[in-house]
Amino acid sequence: MTSELTSAEPLDPAELDFEGALRPSSLSEFVGQRRVVGQLDLLLRAAEMDSRTPDHILLAGPPGLGKTTLAMIVAHDSGRALRMSSGPAISHAGDLAALLSSLVPGEVLFIDEIHRMARSAEEMLYLAMEDFRIDIMVGKGVGASSIPLELPPFTLVGATTRTGLLANPLRDRFGFTGHLEFYETDELLQVLTRSASLLGLDIPQPALAEIAGRSRGTPRIANRLLRRVRDYMTVHPHEEARTAVDSALALYDVDPRGLDRLDTSVLRALVERFGGGPVGVSSLAVSLGEDAETIEAVVEPFLIREGLMVRTPRGRVATSEAWKHLNLTPPAADQTLL
Template identity: 45%
Template sequence: MAREFDQADLNEPSHRPSSLDEFIGQRGLCANLRVFVEAARTRGDALDHVLFHGPPGLGKTTLAQIVAREMGVGFCATSGPVIARPGDLAAILTNLKERDVLFIDEIHRLSKPVEEVLYPALDSRKLHLIVGKGPSARTLSIDLPPFTVIGATVRIDLPPFTLIGATTRSGLITNPLRERFGIPLRLLFYEVGELTEIVSRGARVLGVVLTVDGAREIARRSRGTPRVAGHLLRRVRDFAEVASDSAIDAHDADIALGRLGIDERGLDAMDRRYLSLIADNYGGGPVGVEAVAHTMNLTPDTLIDEVEPFLLRSELLIRTPRCRRLTVAGFDH
């Protein structure tokens, strides 16, 4: 399974944030999460189910790992597309220990049959599996704990556990599933100061001599996202090493980022192509995302998840459920 790259990936494994105190950014979220974790741990209960939602690369996976570590429990990670059948989910759930954390990335991509099996597991820690007959019969090749057979249904008791879901598309999560998360938490884009701290820490781990203004220049053009900051730090380091620079300052970072096609606002070639296409081909909009995606030879999901969030935050784009329209700043960029 592809793993989310966030601020943890700026560090070697032994230097990853291991607690909420070490995690940089998302201060309000972390403060509340700290209370919820401490309360559950004091009671000896499993933490309520958690939903992390927000743009990609902001630290959802790292926070899920930290929650498990601070709760002192096991951690199991998977993703929505991997859980293709109810039996796949059953195999995961029946291997959880008491109070373990199950992390499902891209949880909005769970199929309806899998979701329906998940509901009673979240509500009452029961796993209900229907044993069919004839052509519809299914064989479960999993080791089951003690279970009860009621008619054609196998009912399995599960230990208390915490589901942590992560999604970049919270609007695609069904209401029945959304309502089962007692702790919904939205991750926000990072401020430049927070990213500067993350980049500086990453540089120390990588053995890169980076000035404060150099770190800030990288942070300023990182789209508010630790994942992007990590990529840019490594590429700026490459340019500096080839140029035999002893220390990377803002000027060095600016030159390297310019060669990478990252402009002063942090926009890359794909962002600029997106804006230019809407401006030149559609007069600034309105235009549907499907039409733009087709012209750019990309999927609508790629534009919605990877391109549009930063353009919206930068007030270059207006998005409605049916169309996109450039702002004056977006038209002029």
């Protein structure tokens, strides 16, 4: 089971309500991603001045960086209705046809995880994005016929964590692609300052900075950690804020570098059970009783970004920084590794 603080975990309704309350409603309120925000602002303002629907938008980047929030803002700042769906929910072309045919003129259609949409639906989307029409097949075999259906102008906002899985014809039909990047600590501090204010929490900046430093560059994780701190302060109202932050994060196994229980377990297994590697991800997963896909998709990217692990043709290898982080001394033969 993955840690409850990882960004790939499905969100329960309480988490969704909590995050929804903290979402900025306009580009002027959005913190971070300055380049993408500036590009979106220009795109939306130009469309408004020309009295046309904005170009189709693709938002790409790791989970938790604000793709869904930006999609909502596109609809809000352009004064248009928003329709939301997801790639896995569109399992065949008929699902997409029903969705597109019900759009009103100028509506913003947001498809999350668009790379997981059925290939038949993806091919139908090409024509819809380019010419605002779709062809519906009626009948089967030699008697089948195609009926063209005109669509009202709309703006598609697609979000993906795996840009490489999108077919080139689909990717090329987006007028703008925004690549979201991990946040710097000072940007996360701004996010947490705003969230704490909205939640009515009196937490000094040094304590918020500590949360920001452990948030893996991800606003979703930062806000979730803030919620855990809020819970701790509710149960222990007389504890000083900085102490409460440290105690809450320690309780949920988030170390000063942002590693959670699963991250640390993977790193410790790599170092202690496999001598620092190289070792395959399958062997790591079996040794921990975890799913290999979870380790590869959730844990590895962060450990590699932190310089604690590298991928080699022979498998995963712990860096000298990983040994230091665990307060261990690498074998003599590995002293010079990275």
